[in-house]
Amino acid sequence: MSEGAITIGEAARRTGVSAKMIRWYEGTGLLPPATRSESGYRHYDEADLHTLRFVRRARDLGFSVEAIADLLALWRDRARPSAGVKAIAEEQIADLRRRIxxxxxxxxxxxxxxxxxxxxxxxxxxxxxxxxxxxxxxxxxxxxxxxxxxxxxxxxxxxxxxx
Structure with missing residues (x-):
């Protein structure tokens, strides 16, 4: 295991995202594929933990997986205009109000x-x-x-x- 790499269980503990959901987020592409040890265990770094916290917070706010993917792409693009982010947030607000x-x-x-x-x-x-x-x-x-x-x-x- 490389220095700073942690197991899926530790990643789950540190982020509040279950190991099952971490694997699912990896499968859907919200989280990049984890590096693997020689024995096949997943290992995560601080960037992965930061992404997991981002995804968890977005899910807590009710965003769909598709919207989270869009938000992640915007988050990673430092040259992005904030208008796209605001549009996604306003669409979520409208959806939440409809659901309420x-x-x-x-x-x-x-x-x-x-x-x-x-x-x-x-x-x-x-x-x-x-x-x-x-x-x-x-x-x-x-x-x-x-x-x-x-x-x-x-x-x-x-x-x-x-x-």
Missing amino acids: TELEGMARTLERLAESCCGDDRPECPILDDLATEDRPPAPRRQASPLAALGPRSAHRRDKRGR
Whole structure:
């Protein structure tokens, strides 16, 4: 092992990235292939650790692997204009805001469904009814399903509970 080179386990410990993810990042090209010992063990240097920390932080901020690859290329290009970096960040902000809106919609839907469920010993459950409803078109991926199918059934169940 060359001076300063560390094993994958030590790289994982120092960066907070699991050994499995380090191998995966290597396979996807986010991390250059590690140098290998004569016995085939991966060895990493400080530059690799710095890249792993960069990737981990970008993943913590929700960037896709493709966006991280673009950010890494920009990071490595010292002559880059910052406009490209800002554009990627603004696209991520917009995506996060869309996802927040979708998640809030899902939470509202589940809150309404949970409120309409008696939660007692009876088998009737509007939550399961909604999940099993086939007579409406599927909601677009990552969007809350409409509650239109619950309409009067929901009100009827609330009346039975005395609300």
